[in-house]
Amino acid sequence: xxxxxxxxxxxxxxxxxxxxxxxxxxxxxxxxxxxxxxxxxxxxxxxxxxxxxxxxxxxxxxxxxxxxxxxxxxxxxxxxxxxx
Amino acid sequence: xxxxxxxxxxxxxxxxxxxxxxxxxxxxxxxxxxxxxxxxxxxxxxxxxxxxxxxxxxxxxxxxxxxxxxxxxxxxxxxxxxxxxxxxxxxxxxxxxxxxxxxxxxxxxxxxxxxxxxxxxxxxxxxxxxxxxxxxxxxxxxxxx
Numbered sequence: 001x002x003x004x005x006x007x008x009x010x011x012x013x014x015x016x017x018x019x020x021x022x023x024x025x026x027x028x029x030x031x032x033x034x035x036x037x038x039x040x041x042x043x044x045x046x047x048x049x050x051x052x053x054x055x056x057x058x059x060x061x062x063x064x065x066x067x068x069x070x071x072x073x074x075x076x077x078x079x080x081x082x083x084x
Numbered sequence: 085x086x087x088x089x090x091x092x093x094x095x096x097x098x099x100x101x102x103x104x105x106x107x108x109x110x111x112x113x114x115x116x117x118x119x120x121x122x123x124x125x126x127x128x129x130x131x132x133x134x135x136x137x138x139x140x141x142x143x144x145x146x147x148x149x150x151x152x153x154x155x156x157x158x159x160x161x162x163x164x165x166x167x168x169x170x171x172x173x174x175x176x177x178x179x180x181x182x183x184x185x186x187x188x189x190x191x192x193x194x195x196x197x198x199x200x201x202x203x204x205x206x207x208x209x210x211x212x213x214x215x216x217x218x219x220x221x222x223x224x225x226x227x228x229x
Binding site for chain 1: 093095134135136138144146148175177179182184185187188192
């Protein structure tokens with residue numbers, strides 16, 4: 001039996017993700033600003049996970065609350081097909 | 085006797101006339117001030133399009149109050165009861181503001197976010213108020229440093 005060929009994977013270099021709230025020092029996320037919150041939801045209106053947006057846990061919780069409040073006052077939809 | 089900042093958003097039906105809208109806003113304002121609340125800011129977005137229909141209406145008048153009240157008074161209960169009893173109210177949301185939120189609102193009010201902001205409460209006509217708001221709302225958060 002021949003030895004199995006070893007694969008050497010070339011690592012994909014991606015720019016490091018960062019929390020935009022920490023970086024720019026935003027302390028409060030306004031729930032009355034749907035255009036800003038659009039950055040944290042997908043085209044169905046669902047919240048994007050942290051691993052995609054790079055938000056820190058502390059601010060992800062705040063984003064989630066803001067999006068939910070924004071939906072309640074009908075500035076963002078609960079369900080949508082094509083938002084963006 | 086701890087004081088807390090609150091913010092209340094009310095969506096009123098679009099069928100109201102300008103006068104009825106003012107009356108409704110004033111009655112809520114009166115309720116706040118008469119029950120020991122101290123009104124800091126009042127804002128009217130005018131007729132705004134909603135993201136989904138509520139009671140088969142696609143637009144609504146958005147009215148926002150920011151006020152300081154005692155945590156032990158029954159002001160919030162009374163205010164929300166008034167909202168629930170009022171048939172003109174489509175939706176309401178009352179939240180407590182933390183210190184960052186208070187600061188943010190203050191800055192927003194003073195137009196500190198770099199934008200050619202037209203003061204919303206000064207905008208007389210509804211047709212004017214809405215686009216002004218849409219423009220104003222885009223930038224604030226990104227521009228904060």
